[in-house]
Amino acid sequence: MVASRNGIATGTAVDIAADVQAGRASAAEVAASAIARIEAAADLVAIVDFNPEEGRAAARAVDARLAAGERLPLAGVPLAIKDNIWVGGRRVTQGSLLTADFIAPADAITVERLKRAGAVIMGMANTSEFACKGLTTNKVYGTTRHPMDPTLTPGGSSGGPSSAVAGGLVPLALGTDAGGSSRRPPAHVGAVGFKPSYGAIPRGPGFPSPFAGISCPAPIAMTVADVALMFSVLRGPDARDPDSLLLALPDDRPPEALRLAFSPTFGLDAPVDAEVTEGLERAMAALTRHDLAVTRRDPPWPEGASETALMPAQHAGLAAIHGEAFRRDPDLFDPDIAAQIERGLALDGATVARTLILGQEITRALGRFFMETDILMGPTVPCVAWPNDRLGPERIGGQDVAPRAHAVFTPLFNHARVPAISIPVGRGRDGLPFGLQIIATRGHDDRLLSFAARVEAILATEGLWP
Structure with missing residues (x-):
């Protein structure tokens, strides 16, 4: 009502x-x-x-x-x-x-x-x-x-x-x-x-x-x-988008039958605030109490895989689309976007190609991982929200970090083209939220949504999120 x-x-x-x-x-x-x-x-x-x-x-x-x-x-x-x-x-x-x-x-x-x-x-x-x-x-x-x-x-x-x-x-x-x-x-x-x-x-x-x-x-x-x-x-294909696809049939297995993995940092060398780590551990303990067996397992990324390594593709794309307008009048652009366009204009073709190849390698590596796992869980973000006058927090997990360190845990799953969802899992300082990211293999969006709903219900039952 x-x-x-x-x-x-x-x-x-x-x-x-x-x-x-x-x-x-x-x-x-x-x-x-x-x-x-x-x-x-x-x-x-x-x-x-x-x-x-x-x-x-x-x-x-x-x-x-x-x-x-x-x-x-x-x-x-x-x-x-x-x-x-x-x-x-x-x-x-x-x-x-x-x-x-x-x-x-x-x-x-x-x-x-x-x-x-x-x-x-x-x-x-x-x-x-x-x-x-x-x-x-x-x-x-x-x-x-x-x-x-x-x-x-x-x-x-x-x-x-x-x-x-x-x-x-x-x-x-x-x-x-x-x-x-x-x-x-x-x-x-x-x-x-x-x-x-x-x-x-x-x-x-x-x-x-x-x-x-x-x-x-x-x-x-x-x-x-x-x-x-x-x-x-x-959902569902449309002839106007040649990349659109039909999804796999719904998975009728109960959540208890799924092979579940948890990775505190998704196998990446990245700092995480203690309050986020502790909140995720509480969530995993809650799932275990509700008969969901979770194994600790990191995805086996290819060498060099990181959010930073993938950024040239974005910079090259911006330069290809907006480079001429930027050359005519750079003052039209947000300074942070202008800096990305400048980096894109300075890139050579081999660097861009290496980035695209890395994306393919990430897709294959995660595909192999999902041959033995149905659901992967870990952090959405390594920190809570920060002041809106800067690109990112200066420190995460007690370490000085670059402005994009807050974004480390999400881009690889875009390049792997798999479904991923973030649900609220806890609160840190000043009651600020952070999220649990849940990932499944490509095409199994129904499996992912069904499992995420189960986790959401468990977190509510346990008082970890209303």
């Missing part, structure tokens, strides 16, 4: 859709409540392109479809779309002055499917420029803030969608994930972020992407059930 608190509707997407479909609430009522929340939270800079009347009109259209007898799996559910995904007729900026006035000529396939399912798009959610930064700030809209503390960042690049969901503005958001952009920010704000298998959700039409072959549309919500509901609408 959709509850009400001070006139503002609250509830999961599953509950809202059920109530609106059954006539216990109208899409118009739910939209009005979401509009009030968004307007009251403008300082969050989460939903940045917002037209209340468009939201009201979309909700009325959903109510009319329901009155005509349609059944809509996302009936009346308010939704935010990351500001790098095309929504036909809307301003979509990519967080860049280059495209600050761009009006999308068509809906992305994902947006088509969400609208068809009865979701109500409330607005565009902020992103770092070109979705290429672990901090959500840009020259178009400014800095997105953490819903628990406005001096902190939710991370990036899907900081806007994640803050919008965790801040209670909307129950669902659609992000993108090419290196952890829709897993790390949810981990920092206490939400659920799901990167599906590459190709499970079709991409385009839209902007050219600097992340060839790894970027995925990514559902964000507060529960695994809401993410799974959204994924059920988005």
Whole structure:
């Protein structure tokens, strides 16, 4: 049932859709409540392109479809779309002055499917420029803030969608994930972020992407059930995306029958804050108490595999797409993105090729690992959220670190093209959340979501997360 608190509707997407479909609430009522929340939270800079009347009109259209007898799996559910995904007729900026006035000529396939399912798009959610930064700030809209503390960042690049969901503005958001952009920010704000298998959700039409072959549309919500509901609408091939694919048949084995592995650092030489390590260990102990046998096992990465080693592919992609515009007017760009473009322009072809080959080797190595393991678990992030005036924390695990050290645990799974989900697993200093990352082999997204729901329930039963 959709509850009400001070006139503002609250509830999961599953509950809202059920109530609106059954006539216990109208899409118009739910939209009005979401509009009030968004307007009251403008300082969050989460939903940045917002037209209340468009939201009201979309909700009325959903109510009319329901009155005509349609059944809509996302009936009346308010939704935010990351500001790098095309929504036909809307301003979509990519967080860049280059495209600050761009009006999308068509809906992305994902947006088509969400609208068809009865979701109500409330607005565009902020992103770092070109979705290429672990901090959500840009020259178009400014800095997105953490819903628990406005001096902190939710991370990036899907900081806007994640803050919008965790801040209670909307129950669902659609992000993108090419290196952890829709897993790390949810981990920092206490939400659920799901990167599906590459190709499970079709991409385009839209902007050219600097992340060839790894970027995925990514559902964000507060529960695994809401993410799974959204994924059920988005999944499945489309001829417009030749990389889109059919997934494996659902796995009917119970979680107790799965081969489970836990790796405290995923076999990478990376520092982790003690509070994160302790929280993950508590979670693993809880799973063991609930008859889930977990083995300690690191993935066998190829030599040299790391987040840093993979970055040339991103820099080269940015340079290929935006290099000429950068040469004409570098002041248009976020300085951090400009630095990436400059690095990309300076790269030689052999360096880029080595990065792409490393990605293939990572895919094969993880594939071999999953021949003997069904589920891999470990940290989403090595630290909690940090101040929003810097690219990353200066210290993690008691060590001085580079600005991207917070991003170490997610990109390799993009290059391996496997499904990965982050769910809240605990709180560190000042009550700030961090996440457990759960990974399965490519195509087994249903297995991953089912297992994540079981873990979520165990954590709630054990009092580790509400």
